[in-house]
Amino acid sequence: MSARRPGTEVPWDLSFLRVGALVTGAVAVVAALVAGLIAGWADAAxxxxxxxxxxxxxxxxGVVIAWAGRIDDTFTLPxxxxxxxxxxxxxxGILNALPEDGWLDRRTMAWSVIVGALLWSGIQLRWVWTRPLYxxxxxxxxGQGSLPPAPDGTATRG
Incomplete structure (x- = not known):
């Protein structure tokens, strides 16, 4: 097991969650309005x-994987x-618990889950591709770090 050395912890960036939630919210509102007008309000729901x-x-x-990664990188896959x-x-369980003729259309919800998962995957891919990863x-x-030592061992000014 590869435990982290002190001072080498890399923070896990979860900023893609905000972007994903905002994009999903915007797309969902538009899709719900269109579905409500075309197919009915059960589909919008x-x-x-x-x-x-x-x-x-x-x-x-995202939160669980980041939490596991803060403990040890080998915990992220499990x-x-x-x-x-x-x-x-x-x-x-959610899909089976919903009544067939209930207040929302189960098939529309299932398709929304599929489309939403693809949308979130695209958001994550773009987030990773546009970030500098070292x-x-x-x-x-x-000018922001420590001064390099001079050949005689004293600090130099640049």
Whole structure:
């Protein structure tokens, strides 16, 4: 097991959760209005509930994986797989608990979950592709770090 050395902890950035929630919220509102006008308000409710389920699932996954990664990097894969399994069981339970002719359309909700998962995946991909990810910690910018030692061992000014 690879325990972290003191001072080498890299913070886990969860800023994609805010972006994902905002984009999903905007898309869900528009989709719910369109679905409500075209197919009925049960479909609009299905869109909104599906978007809320997907957002909650991605937030839970992000927080759990970041928590596991803060403990040790080797815990992130088991945390991700375990969280995925729990979320799949919860989603199955939610879909089965809903009445067939209830206040929301289950099929629309299921399609909203699929579309929402693809949307969140795209958001995460773009987030990763547009971030500078370093293999090693970069040096501090000039003028913000410690002064390099001179050949005689004293600090120099640049």
């Amino acid at each position: 299905g869109v909104l509930v599906g978007a809320a389920v997907v957002t909650a699932f991605f937030v839970v996954s 945390a991700a797989l375990g969280t995925f399994f729990v979320k799949a069981v919860v989603l199955f 293999y090693v910690t970069p040096p501090p910018p000039p």
